[in-house]
Amino acid sequence: MNIHEYQSKALFKKYSIPVPEGYVVSKIEEVNDIVSKLGPNVVIKAQVHAGGRGKAGGVKVVSSLDEATQVSSKLINSNLVTYQTTPEGVPVKKVLIEKVFNIKTELYLGMLVDASSKSVVCIASEFGGVDIEEIARTNSDKILQKSIHPVLGMQPYQARQLAYGLKIPASLVRSFSSILMNLYNLFQDNDCSMIEINPLVITQEEDIIALDAKINFDEDALFRQKDIYSMRDALQEDPRETKARESNLSYVKLDGNVGCLVNGAGLAMATMDVISESGSRPANFLDVGGGADENKVSEAMQIICSDSEVEKIFVNLFGGILRCDVAARGIVMAAGKVKMPPVVVRMLGTNADAGRNILLKSGLKVKLVNNLAEATKELKLS
Amino acid sequence: MSILVNRETKLLVQGITGREGSFHAARCKDYGTNLVAGVTPGKGGELFQDTIPIFNTVEEAVKETGANTSLIFVPPSFAADAIVESVDANVSVIACITEGVPVLDTMNVYKYIQEKKSVLIGPNCPGVISPGENCKIGIMPASIHIPGKVGVVSRSGTLTYEAVGQLTALGIGQSSCVGIGGDPIIGSSFVDILKMFDADKNTDGVVLIGEIGGTKEQEAAEFIKSSFSKPVAGLIVGQSAPPGKRMGHAGAIITGSSAKASEKIKSLELAGVEIISSTSNIGITVKNMLDL
Numbered sequence: 001m002n003i004h005e006y007q008s009k010a011l012f013k014k015y016s017i018p019v020p021e022g023y024v025v026s027k028i029e030e031v032n033d034i035v036s037k038l039g040p041n042v043v044i045k046a047q048v049h050a051g052g053r054g055k056a057g058g059v060k061v062v063s064s065l066d067e068a069t070q071v072s073s074k075l076i077n078s079n080l081v082t083y084q085t086t087p088e089g090v091p092v093k094k095v096l097i098e099k100v101f102n103i104k105t106e107l108y109l110g111m112l113v114d115a116s117s118k119s120v121v122c123i124a125s126e127f128g129g130v131d132i133e134e135i136a137r138t139n140s141d142k143i144l145q146k147s148i149h150p151v152l153g154m155q156p157y158q159a160r161q162l163a164y165g166l167k168i169p170a171s172l173v174r175s176f177s178s179i180l181m182n183l184y185n186l187f188q189d190n191d192c193s194m195i196e197i198n199p200l201v202i203t204q205e206e207d208i209i210a211l212d213a214k215i216n217f218d219e220d221a222l223f224r225q226k227d228i229y230s231m232r233d234a235l236q237e238d239p240r241e242t243k244a245r246e247s248n249l250s251y252v253k254l255d256g257n258v259g260c261l262v263n264g265a266g267l268a269m270a271t272m273d274v275i276s277e278s279g280s281r282p283a284n285f286l287d288v289g290g291g292a293d294e295n296k297v298s299e300a301m302q303i304i305c306s307d308s309e310v311e312k313i314f315v316n317l318f319g320g321i322l323r324c325d326v327a328a329r330g331i332v333m334a335a336g337k338v339k340m341p342p343v344v345v346r347m348l349g350t351n352a353d354a355g356r357n358i359l360l361k362s363g364l365k366v367k368l369v370n371n372l373a374e375a376t377k378e379l380k381l382s
Numbered sequence: 383m384s385i386l387v388n389r390e391t392k393l394l395v396q397g398i399t400g401r402e403g404s405f406h407a408a409r410c411k412d413y414g415t416n417l418v419a420g421v422t423p424g425k426g427g428e429l430f431q432d433t434i435p436i437f438n439t440v441e442e443a444v445k446e447t448g449a450n451t452s453l454i455f456v457p458p459s460f461a462a463d464a465i466v467e468s469v470d471a472n473v474s475v476i477a478c479i480t481e482g483v484p485v486l487d488t489m490n491v492y493k494y495i496q497e498k499k500s501v502l503i504g505p506n507c508p509g510v511i512s513p514g515e516n517c518k519i520g521i522m523p524a525s526i527h528i529p530g531k532v533g534v535v536s537r538s539g540t541l542t543y544e545a546v547g548q549l550t551a552l553g554i555g556q557s558s559c560v561g562i563g564g565d566p567i568i569g570s571s572f573v574d575i576l577k578m579f580d581a582d583k584n585t586d587g588v589v590l591i592g593e594i595g596g597t598k599e600q601e602a603a604e605f606i607k608s609s610f611s612k613p614v615a616g617l618i619v620g621q622s623a624p625p626g627k628r629m630g631h632a633g634a635i636i637t638g639s640s641a642k643a644s645e646k647i648k649s650l651e652l653a654g655v656e657i658i659s660s661t662s663n664i665g666i667t668v669k670n671m672l673d674l
Contacts, residue, residue: 115566115596118492221484250630265630266538269620270661276622287630318540320523372662
């Protein structure tokens with residue numbers, strides 16, 4: 001789960017990680033007040049979850065109240081389109097207005113759960129300001145890493161090593177180290193899966209400040225992170241993804257036109273690949289899960305059908321705990337509620353014959369196939 | 383022969399009185415698994431299906447029944463505790479089916495278990511089945527399996543069934559099938575399982591099924607190249623998945639170029655693995671590879 005930059009910075013503040021003085025506004029009238037507090041030189045940052053804000057015009061430095069008002073009014077209640085969003089973009093409901101600084105050095109600082117070392121890893125580079133993949137391409141020898149032992153936690157010597165490695169001025173080593181120690185505590189306390197500060201800057205005045213803040217949280221831990229969960233902003237997500245989550249379905253919107261309904265995440269990914277092999281493109285990832293009943297399958301079908309791009313649907317089920325006859329009834333149920341494009345169905349496993357019979361007798365436009373090779377042929381769009 | 387579970391397996395089920403736990407404990411028992419105990423705190427002294435004793439603690443269950451294997455169905459918030467309880471009771475093989483365990487919990491458990499003798503499979507996995515031994519600890523549909531000499535190891539549940547279904551349809555039986563789990567951090571990696579298959583006289587070849595996210599398949603490729611003596615057929619799914627989006631499994635997310643399907647396929651290919659070009663070709667690729 002993602003949160004907004006202003007929310008991440010509020011968490012930073014709570015953990016004594018220095019952030020710029022700034023205020024979040026949702027109404028133009030509030031801009032005046034804030035500029036009089038911060039002075040005319042401010043940066044205005046659209047609060048959206050998508051990356052690539054800067055290039056898309058979502059981050060602007062201004063130098064007068066007029067300009068600040070103008071930029072804010074243009075951003076608030078607009079839709080921001082970045083390379084990470086759909087062509088419609090994501091809604092901007094708030095902007096963050098912050099003081100600007102005279103930057104001397106831009107650093108990269110990140111922390112994430114690393115599956116190969118089975119620990120939280122801290123990543124730092126003296127080449128901040130561009131994304132980490134870019135640094136890896138151009139300056140891979142300038143990426144420093146420290147693996148943190150889950151029981152011992154971040155050790156002060158590790159923080160010092162990173163500080164020296166980044167050539168932090170001697171006067172700032174202590175404050176840099178304490179930022180790292182605090183960041184690790186924040187990570188642990190809040191079940192983060194990733195924190196990124198890019199850039200972490202050293203100013204001309206020799207202050208060290210987190211200019212940006214991005215935090216991802218472990219979806220699986222939200223049950224014990226109620227405060228974090230309450231920060232979820234459904235407006236930033238595809239409405240179908242929100243609906244799916246509420247129905248306990250795992251759904252991701254993609255940009256193709258063949259929808260798919262599958263049980264199990266691995267088989268769902270394989271099904272997307274099969275659709276691609278046919279020359280079409282998958283419209284979504286959807287795992288109905290093992291314990292799905294008729295209603296859940298029907299709900300899943302309705303979500304797929306609500307995507308106007310979908311021209312065909314591939315139902316690929318390997319019945320185990322999920323019974324194929326139950327799924328078939330769910331499909332028929334959904335057809336009674338929404339307009340359904342032609343459906344290609346492959347059912348195997350528990351009660352597959354019964355499932356196929358239900359579909360055949362339903363009068364729906366259903367093509368039954370026996371294996372994935374047959375499905376590939378059927379999924380070609382004319 | 384087989385790996386991890388066999389006729390010597392004495393199974394205890396943690397969370398045996400829950401909906402999932404009781405359903406699957408019964409299925410395991412029906413298949414022939416020697417189910418000896420259940421554990422649910424507060425239900426000690428009761429019986430499961432009128433015959434299997436239920437205990438309050440794993441320690442007690444092990445002491446009274448000699449259980450050596452545990453299958454876990456507790457909710458995510460209790461999973462780490464359940465695993466450690468079994469580790470501390472010296473249970474040799476622990477399979478945690480529970481999906482949605484916080485990754486920081488699994489991380490701690492993983493570090494702890496390194497100093498112990500127990501083997502952890504999962505979490506977020508379908509479990510293990512050895513068809514020739516009539517033993518399964520997990521949620522896989524038993525009927526699709528037949529005894530034989532091909533090992534299957536996969537990060538996914540239903541995709542494992544798909545693979546097994548295709549093998550069985552061609553008359554190719556399985557020695558053991560292991561679902562290692564879809565989370566970013568899991569108790570046993572591909573490499574751990576491959577080592578076991580290498581040592582198993584009844585396994586002639588292996589099907590390895592990976593997916594996007596992390597570098598587990600690359601680690602497997604390194605191991606296969608340097609130390610694995612049997613033929614391997616490999617399938618990687620998620621080639622059409624976009625970066626930055628979690629595809630159901632917590633571990634199935636492209637966060638960098640090494641997490642992409644194409645990179646994983648490249649590594650496996652370089653390690654001499656027979657690449658399965660499409661999910662529909664799993665069975666036939668294995669048949670050709672092993673000259674069956």
